[in-house]
Amino acid sequence: MTGEMLGFAAVAVVLLAASLGVVLTPNLFHAVLYLAAALVATGVVFLLLDAPFLFGVQLLLYAGGVVTIVVFAIMLTERLVGESIRQTSRYLINGAVLSAAVFVGVVGFLVQMPAIGPRQAWPGELTALLGRALMGPFVMPFELLAVLLVIALLGALYFARSDT
Amino acid sequence: MPLGAYLTLAALVFAIGLFGVLTRRNAVGILLGIELMLNAVNINLVAFARFRTDLAGLIFTLFTISITVAEVAVGLAIVIVLFRVRRTVEADHLDLLRG
Numbered sequence: 001m002t003g004e005m006l007g008f009a010a011v012a013v014v015l016l017a018a019s020l021g022v023v024l025t026p027n028l029f030h031a032v033l034y035l036a037a038a039l040v041a042t043g044v045v046f047l048l049l050d051a052p053f054l055f056g057v058q059l060l061l062y063a064g065g066v067v068t069i070v071v072f073a074i075m076l077t078e079r080l081v082g083e084s085i086r087q088t089s090r091y092l093i094n095g096a097v098l099s100a101a102v103f104v105g106v107v108g109f110l111v112q113m114p115a116i117g118p119r120q121a122w123p124g125e126l127t128a129l130l131g132r133a134l135m136g137p138f139v140m141p142f143e144l145l146a147v148l149l150v151i152a153l154l155g156a157l158y159f160a161r162s163d164t
Numbered sequence: 165m166p167l168g169a170y171l172t173l174a175a176l177v178f179a180i181g182l183f184g185v186l187t188r189r190n191a192v193g194i195l196l197g198i199e200l201m202l203n204a205v206n207i208n209l210v211a212f213a214r215f216r217t218d219l220a221g222l223i224f225t226l227f228t229i230s231i232t233v234a235e236v237a238v239g240l241a242i243v244i245v246l247f248r249v250r251r252t253v254e255a256d257h258l259d260l261l262r263g
Binding site for chain 1: 165167169170171176177179180183188189192193196197199200203210211212213214215216217220223226227229230231233234236241242243247
């Protein structure tokens with residue numbers, strides 16, 4: 001039992017429990033809090049995979065940004081109706097059967113997967129490598145991403161404008 | 165841990181997220197399920213990148229994270245507008261486009 005194994009088991013338990021909380025809790029606000037826990041746990045999985053920069057990005061953008069936006073949206077919509085939003089579920093059995101089938105299908109591919117060797121060290125500091133790759137071979141999609149973010153910003157502003 | 169452990173964990177999270185998308189009635193709840201599924205894909209990308217020592221997977225993850233945040237912002241803006249117009253975020257009641 002190595003330290004990595006213990007860490008992986010702990011974070012897997014937290015991640016799965018938080019994910020189940022997201023889809024099962026009836027209170028929408030609690031679901032968002034569970035989602036925040038699941039996102040942080042995913043960031044810790046990135047840490048276990050030796051990607052500390054992605055852990056930072058995950059915390060800043062996902063756990064910081066997305067959760068804030070969703071909480072805002074819930075507050076706004078609740079104020080519009082003046083009652084707290086309960087959320088009910090439907091087709092529970094169908095949904096469970098379908099997602100279990102997808103899981104079994106994916107695992108079916110996993111067991112046939114050829115073994116991919118043990119981890120090798122990155123050739124250098126990973127964050128520096130990422131920065132060079134973003135400014136080198138991936139510079140085109142990187143700039144397109146900036147355009148996409150501007151478009152999303154304008155789109156959200158357009159939707160959320162007041163009628164006057 | 166072997167690669168398979170990470171991929172199985174991601175597959176489980178993906179299945180849970182899919183369950184949420186299929187069973188939730190509330191549009192915000194459905195969005196939360198989609199978040200879980202995208203997160204599972206990110207775990208897969210990072211795991212493959214680490215075990216194959218290939219930077220492209222990590223770059224992809226950066227892109228998917230940024231695009232997801234944009235998607236959530238626009239999606240929730242749409243939800244708020246729907247709320248103003250229809251006074252509901254129940255996905256079953258949003259059937260304006262049904263023929």
